[in-house]
Amino acid sequence: MTLKWNCNYIKFVKINRMVVVVYRKSESAKKKYMTVFPQEQNPDRIINGRARKPLIPDEYIIDEIGVGEFFIEHYKKQHKIKNHETV
Numbered sequence: 001m002t003l004k005w006n007c008n009y010i011k012f013v014k015i016n017r018m019v020v021v022v023y024r025k026s027e028s029a030k031k032k033y034m035t036v037f038p039q040e041q042n043p044d045r046i047i048n049g050r051a052r053k054p055l056i057p058d059e060y061i062i063d064e065i066g067v068g069e070f071f072i073e074h075y076k077k078q079h080k081i082k083n084h085e086t087v
Contacts, residue, residue: 019043020071022064022079023056034075034084
């Protein structure tokens, strides 16, 4: 829960937290992909290299990970990605 200040009172608002990942499929690949995980609250399950069924395969190269909706548009501009996948 996050506090939001609004003139006369304090309002509790639940902010949408989601994990945004930018990755490449190989070390030499130039094309980058973006996947959004709206059900994940933190990137621990994505980073975990020992997972039995990883959310992103271990052979992929993770370039950036962010938590929050802001990173969708930010990474699209930064990495020149046109569309993203939502899991």
